[in-house]
Amino acid sequence: MQHIRAHVLICAGTGCTASGAKRVEAALQEELAKKGLDKEIKIVETGCHGFCEAGPLVIVYPEGTFYVRVQEEDVPELVESHLYKGRIVERLLYKEPVTHESVPNYNDLSFYKKQQRMVLANCGHINPEVIGDYIASGGYEALAKALTGMSPTEVVAEVKKSGLRGRGGGGFPTGMKWGFTQNAVGDKKYVVCNADEGDPGAFMDRSVLEGDPHRVIEGMAICGYAIGADEGYLYVRAEYPLAIKRLRIAIDQAEEMGLLGENIFGSGFNFRLKIKEGAGAFVCGEETALLASIEGKRGMPRPRPPFPAISGLWGKPTNINNVETFANIPQIINKGSAWYASIGTEKSKGTKVFALTGRINHTGLAEVPMGISMREIIFDIGGGIIGGKKFKAVQIGGPSGGCLPEQLLDLPVDYDSLIQVGAMMGSGGLVVMDETTCMVDLAKFFLAFTQAESCGKCTPCREGTKRMLEILNRITEGNGKEGDIELLEEMSRNIKNTALCGLGQTAPNPVLSTLRYFRNEYEAHITEKRCPAGACSALTGYSITELCKGCGLCKKSCPVEAISGEIKGRHNINSEACIKCGACIAKCPFKAIIKG
Amino acid sequence: MSKDQTNQCCCGGNNEQFAKLDEVLVKYEGVKGALIPVLQEAQNVYGYLSKDIITRIGEKLGIATSQIYGVATFYSQFHLKPRGRNIIRVCQGTACHVRGAKAILQALEDNLKISAGSTTPDLKFTLETVACIGACGLAPVLMINDDTHGRLTPEAIPGILAKYA
Ligand SMILES: Cc1cc2nc3c(=O)[nH]c(=O)nc-3n(C[C@H](O)[C@H](O)[C@H](O)COP(=O)(O)O)c2cc1C
Ligand code: SF4
Ligand code: SF4
Ligand code: SF4
Ligand code: FES
Ligand code: FES
DSSP: OOOOOEEEEEEOSHHHHHTTHHHHHHHHHHHHHHTTOTTTEEEEEEOOOSOGGGOSOEEEETTTEEEOSOOGGGHHHIIIIIIITOOOOGGGBEEOTTTOOEEOBGGGOHHHHTOOOSTTTTTTTSOTTOHHHHHHTTTTHHHHHHHHHOOHHHHHHHHHHHTOBOSSSSOOBHHHHHHHHHHSOOSOOEEEEEEOOOSTTOOHHHHHHHHOHHHHHHHHHHHHHHHTOSEEEEEEOTTOHHHHHHHHHHHHHHHHTTSSEEEETTTTEEEEEEEEEOOSOGGGGSHHHHHHHHTTSOOOOOOSSSOTTTSOGGGSOEEEEEHHHHHHHHHHHHHOHHHHHTSBOSSSBSEEEEEEEESBSSOEEEEEETTOBHHIIIIIISOSBGGGOOEEEEEESGGGOEEEEGGGTTSBOSHHHHHHTTOOOTTOEEEEEETTSOHHHHHHHHHHHHHHHOOSSSHHHHHHHHHHHHHHHHHHTTOOOTTHHHHHHHHHHHHHHHOSSHHHHHTTHHHHHHHHHHHHHHHHHHHSOOOTTSOOTTTOOEEEOTTOOOOOHHHHHOTTOOEEOOTTSOOEEOTTTOOOOOHHHHHOTTOOEEEO | OOHHHHHBOTTSSBHHHHHHHHHHHHHTTTOTTOHHHHHHHHHHHHSSOOHHHHHHHHHHHTOOHHHHHHHHHHSTTOOSSOOOSEEEEEEOSHHHHTTTHHHHHHHHHHHHTSOTTEEOTTSSEEEEEESOOSOGGGOSOEEETTEEEOSOOGGGHHHHHHTTO
């Protein structure tokens, strides 16, 4: 057998594929063959590294050199220089946004340094389509340990002691939930994995499923053993075709190796998994709606109790958890609950994966220990705000969550502290906003989303969110009235108290939390008809600053003669006449005209 | 009559495709909760769910057509009207929103001269919005058929559309 002297890892996740990873891989294969290097250098397709922004990513081992934004054209140089002569290709390295230093090694990137990648440990490092890669990294050992050396009750106890809480939003203690389903009476029970990932702007579940599908499968099988279920479903949103494909492959391979199916590890335990594709409804992420959808019905929530643990899929006891929750299970069984419980804070154990997006330098996935401060996530890992702009707020928990302003950046991130300040962990989406984001517009964005996704079953949610949205529209269009803020608050309280499911109950949160921390922005829109962030186009006025040199170009470009001034003198905009077309801004050679 | 025309039946699908629907129906015979996967596969074959298709599915699965319409209209994935040859899905999720997704949608609407949710008269393009396709790192993004295009600017839109015209 020929000795492999280097591995070239190419990210084949959704993000990097969109940026051209497949073309890079083809070019690399061709180039290696041309140079006769294809026997000693192996190409490995991996899942997402959580740094899709810099993709396509290529990593060369054993050195661990991290190349970013690699294109087809770069391949000949990469092969000739790095793989042939051993010289790093400087220009393809990542450059830190603040220091502009280029960083050759994976582990030295500021984006990865403060992370503690446990759930994501394999993502980007193994080939997710090869079960042997997962097994070589210790995969399925936990399942073996549970099936051959632990009773179901011991497994449940271990998960309870670990302190793991659900990663799908609510943060309910996972061990306790398993205990309920274990104790429920029924001839048939089910395990369901919620991979609907509805929060628009969160993609950690997608990444885990694409990059390390077996970890989730193993977690589900352990759950099946613990609660006494022999069948499981993965409900995956249809927008994630690659995750579905990789899961299919993974399930087939696990069945072939006897890790799923009959009499696993000779223990007498049987477990089979099926995939159900979602069909594009956010409310199906809610557990009772999800179960209705698996049953082939309209995905509408129903009142609880009965909880799924007692009466779930087809009326049978059902344990439903999120992707990341299941992905945490194997390491808890392997390394023990005491080890797991030593990470994180008193009431929030382990790590959490956050999806960092918005006006931030490093968009991507960050897995950090619970209790780390928001400041560390955004500034140390996230690399700060794009273009050196000023941080304004971060939205956490998506459409059900809330925002945190600058003064709360040092808050430890865990389930309970977030609730206290009017936000919530949610699935872990973090949207960073800078001074150019209007908070009223943001609240409107989320409400428009939940409004459109309301299933319509109950009136407070269906009609209430519609009315609230009308008010927010009116405010951002400059037609806000005295009393609108109070009306929004009152309606929010009503909807929260009377809506049937979590969608309606949490829909007003973005409005309430922006009101809590940015009330003055609402007031400016209503009383002064002004958008302080300069984002609401109906309210943005234009003005000329002292940078004006009096060249007169703007005056000529204005279609409605709203600009006055003498050549060489400071010009002026008549805000009454101005139609906010923006033509003057584009013309001014001295950047003297500003919005807002 | 040309060959093309003889192949068209009233439901918009040809005979060969109708056979495919029956194949799908056989596959799901007796399977619990089969309606949604059947509709998904039928739509893959036909592009949309016509009245005839829904009637046939109802007969074969023994489900009332009214119930099938209830399900098909609930989920945004299902379409009851013919769609364009190229499906554009422009992301309006949070990550894309804060990075200018509105302007991308505007540029698409201006270029195609249709509004979101509709199809060009020549049936070349259908324009839809979607809330996150999980490629948030490349925001703002859109998908045309199975291709994802990221890091978009409004100026890039005409060039991208031209590749599919
Ligand atoms: C409107 C709505 C949407 C939800 N979307 C998701 C989702 O996309 N993924 C998820 O895991 N949980 C979602 N949940 C939470 C689930 O109902 C459920 O609590 C969760 O899957 C339980 O898993 P966990 O205990 O592991 O967190 C949603 C809840 C509501 C009310
Ligand atoms: S709160 Fe909204 S989404 Fe939930 S059941 Fe009521 S109408 Fe449907
Ligand atoms: S924005 Fe348009 S209307 Fe207003 S001053 Fe400038 S050019 Fe004139
Ligand atoms: S174009 Fe700029 S510099 Fe010239 S007159 Fe107008 S504002 Fe002043
Ligand atoms: S898809 Fe390559 S880093 Fe995410
Ligand atoms: S928000 Fe657009 S891809 Fe996620």
